[in-house]
Ligand code: FES
C-alpha cells in the first residue's frame with residue numbers, strides 16, 4: 001500500500017494531479033472535442049509499395065450525400081504546389097513510395113461517410129520494382145546503394161588495436177522494425193481563426209508542428225496557434241509534422257471550416273513512423289583478461305521511403321560505448337532507402353539498439369574467455385573518480401565531445417547483483433525446472449544521454465486570484481508533467497500544489513519550445529520552469545516590498561503569502577493591486593545547457609525458457625536506475641516500469657514484418673502483439689542518486705532508462721538459459737517463440 | 751447511408767433512458783462518443799484487440815467497437831461516466847492511489863473490465879487479475895500498478911483486509 005504525503009515539493013510522494021478527469025472519462029483528447037460543423041478527414045492510402053499512379057477516377061465519391069470535399073494528390077499539387085516543396089508530400093501525385101502513403105482524401109461531417117467516398121475512388125497503379133531488404137540492397141549495389149544518410153563517427157585508430165588484440169569477435173546482430181503504437185493514434189484538429197489557424201493536436205512538440213504547418217502553408221508562425229491538451233501516449237512518434245497534418249491545416253484554411261483527422265489503427269501501422277530496423281556488423285577487440293580495446297560497427301538502418309525527420313542512427317552510434325572504457329571506436333551508419341514507412345524515434349530512439357549490440361558483444365566475450373558476465377563488465381567500467389569523463393565520442397551534432405557528467409557505474413552493477421541474489425540463481429539454473437524449462441540470467445548496463453536538444457522555455461504568471469500558473473514548451477503524453485512541474489514550482493516558490501495552476505502547452509502562451517522526447521522534459525522544461533519561478537519570486541518580492549515598505553531581502557514566500565518580519569501580504573491581495581495598476585507579473589526563462597545529462601543503471605533479468613515451445617517467462621526483473629535527483633518518486637517508478645514494457649516488447653514480441661513486395665504482414669494487434677499484463681513482470685526498482693551538475697535541479701531524464709538495457713538483459717537471459725543444452729547466441733530481436741526454438745537447437749561450437 | 755436505413759433503439763445508458771435513431775452500421779463506441787457525447791469510452795484499434803472501448807452491456811464487459819448500436823434495443827449499457835457518483839468509485843480511487851494511469855487513454859476500458867471482474871470474482875489473486883485483464887492493452891504503465899489497484903479495490907469493495915492501510 002503506498003503511503004501518501006501531500007505537501008507537494010520536490011521529492012514528495014504526491015498523487016497525480018491530472019488523474020481526476022481521466023478517471024471520470026472527462027479527458028480532453030482531440031477526438032473527444034465537440035466542434036460544431038467539424039469535417040472529418042479520411043485518407044485513401046496506397047496499396048502498393050512502389051507504383052506510379054496512372055489515374056484516379058471519381059466514380060461517385062464527390063456526389064455522395066454528406067461528402068463535402070474530395071481531393072487527389074494530383075489535384076492538390078496543381079492547386080497548391082507549395083505544399084509539395086518540403087520533404088514528404090501531403091498526398092502523392094506521381095509515385096507512391098510505401099504501402100499506406102496517402103493518395104487522395106475525402107471530407108464529410110461523418111467519418112463513415114468520408115470513408116464511403118474513398119471506396120468510390122478507383123486508382124489505377126503501375127507497379128514498379130520494390131526495395132525491401134537492406135542487406136540485399138547493399139549486397140547487390142554496394143557503395144552505390146541509395147542511402148538517405150551515410151556517416152562515420154568515432155575516435156582513435158581502431159585498426160592497429162584489432163591487429164594487436166588477443167581476441168577479435170565479429171557478429172551480425174539485428175533488431176527488428178517496430179513502432180510505438182500509442183493507444184491513441186495521431187489526431188489533429190484545425191480551425192480557421194482570423195487569417196490563420198487554431199490547431200489542437202496530439203503532439204509531443206507543438207512548436208515544431210506550428211513551424212512546419214506555417215512553413216508549408218506560407219503563413220507567419222504567429223498565425224498558427226498549436227495547443228496540446230491530453231495526449232494518449234507518444235513514445236516518440238507524435239513528433240514533427242506528418243503529411244496528414246499539412247492536409248488538415250490546408251483544407252481547414254481553404255474551406256474555412258474546422259477539419260479533424262483521427263488516425264485508425266490500420267493507418268497507424270501503415271503511416272506513422274516506424275523505428276529500430278537495424279542490422280549491425282560489429283567487431284570487438286579485447287585482451288585475454290577481458291579488457292576492451294576497440295569496437296568497430298557498421299550499421300545498416302532500414303530507413304524507409306523518406307529521410308527521417310529526426311534521425312536516430314547517430315544516437316545508436318553514440319550509445320554503443322556506454323559505461324565502458326574504450327581505446328578506439330568507429331561506427332558507420334547508413335540509412336538505406338527502402339519502400340516502407342519512413343522511420344523515426346521510438347522510446348529510446350536508437351539507444352536500445354546501440355545498448356543491445358554492445359551488451360551482447362560483452363556476453364560473447366564473457367563466453368569466449370570464460371569470464372563471468374558480471375566480471376567482464378566490472379573490468380571495463382568507467383570509475384566514479386573519472387567523472388566528469390571525456391568519452392572522446394563526438395556528440396550527435398558533431399559540435400563537441402560527449403562528456404559524462406556523473407554516475408557510479410560499478411555501484412550500479414554491484415547493487416543490481418546483490419538485489420538479484422545472483423548466486424542463488426546461478427545455483428538454481430544448474431538443473432531444469434520440473435516442467436523442463438531452463439532458467440537463464442541476463443545482465444545489461446547502460447548510460448543514456450538525457451535532456452537533449454537545444455533549449456526549453458518556462459512561462460510563469462501570477463494570476464489575478466493569487467495563484468501561480470506554470471507552462472512550458474514540453475507537453476505531456478502521460479508522463480505527468482502537471483504533477484512534476486507543480487512540485488518543482490512548489491519548491492521554487494514555497495507553495496503548496498493548490499496554489500499552482502498547470503497550463504497545457506500552447507504556442508500562444510509559451511513563445512518558443514522544443515517538446516517532450518529523449519527523456520528531456522524534466523531536465524529541460526523542469527529546469528526552465530524552475531528558473532522562471534525564481535524570476536517570478538524576485539518580481540513578487542520586489543512588488544510586495546514596495547507595498548510593505550520593506551527591503552525585498554527581508555521578505556519570503558509561503559503558501560499563498562508573502563511573509564515580512566511584521567505581517568506580510570496575501571498573494572491574492574498583491575495580485576489584485578498589481579492588476580489594478582493594469583499590470584501583470586509574468587516571468588519567462590530559457591534553459592539552454594551546454595551538454596546533456598547522462599543517466600545510467602543496470603538491469604538483471606531472470607527468465608525461464610521452454611526449449612520446445614520457445615516461450616519465455618520473466619521470473620524476476622531487477623532495475624537499478626540513477627536519474628539523479630527524483631522530483632516525483634512514483635512517477636519516476638511509473639516511467640521505469642512502463643519503459644520496461646517496451647523493452648519486453650522489443651526483446652520478445654513486436655516486429656513489423658514486410659514481404660519482398662513491401663507489404664506489411666503484421667499490420668494489426670492480432671499479429672503485432674503488444675505486451676499484456678501476462679507478459680510484463682513487476683520490476684524491482686532500486687535508485688542511486690548522482691545529481692547532474694548540469695541543471696539547477698540536479699536531475700537526469702528517466703523516460704527511456706526502463707527500455708534501453710532491457711533488450712540486452714532479456715536476450716542475454718534467454719541465451720544463458722539455453723547455453724547448457726547447446727543453444728546459440730541470441731543475435732536477432734525479437735526472440736519470438738520460433739526464433740527461441742531455433743536458438744535452443746543451434747548447436748554452435750565454441 | 752440514407753435516413754430510411756435508420757433504426758430506432760430504446761435503451762438505458764448509465765441508468766438514463768435513451769431513445770434514438772441510429773444507422774444500422776453505427777458501432778456502439780461511436781454511438782456513445784458522437785451521438786451521446788460520452789467521450790470517456792475510447793477506441794484504440796476498432797478491431798476488438800485492445801480493450802480501450804470496453805463497456806458493460808447488461809453487466810457483461812464487451813468491446814463497444816465490435817457491437818452495433820442498432821443491436822441494443824432494450825439493453826442496459828454502463829460506461830466510465832457512470833462509475834463515479836458524489837465520490838470516485840473504489841476502482842477509480844485505487845487507480846489514482848496506485849498511479850495506475852499515465853496518459854489515461856486506456857483507463858476507462860480497464861475500469862470497466864475490472865468492474866466486471868470484481869463482480870464475478872470478488873477476491874481475485876494477482877494472477878487472476880492479470881489473466882482477466884490480459885485482453886486490455888495499456889501502452890504506458892507496464893500494468894503492475896493497475897494490478898495492484900484492482901487488488902486494493904477488491905479489498906475495499908468487499909470490506910476485506912487492508913482497508914485502512
Ligand atoms: S477499440 Fe475496441 S477493442 Fe480496441
Ligand code: FES
Nearest residue numbers: 852856888889890
Ligand atoms: S495509461 Fe496510456 S495506455 Fe494506459
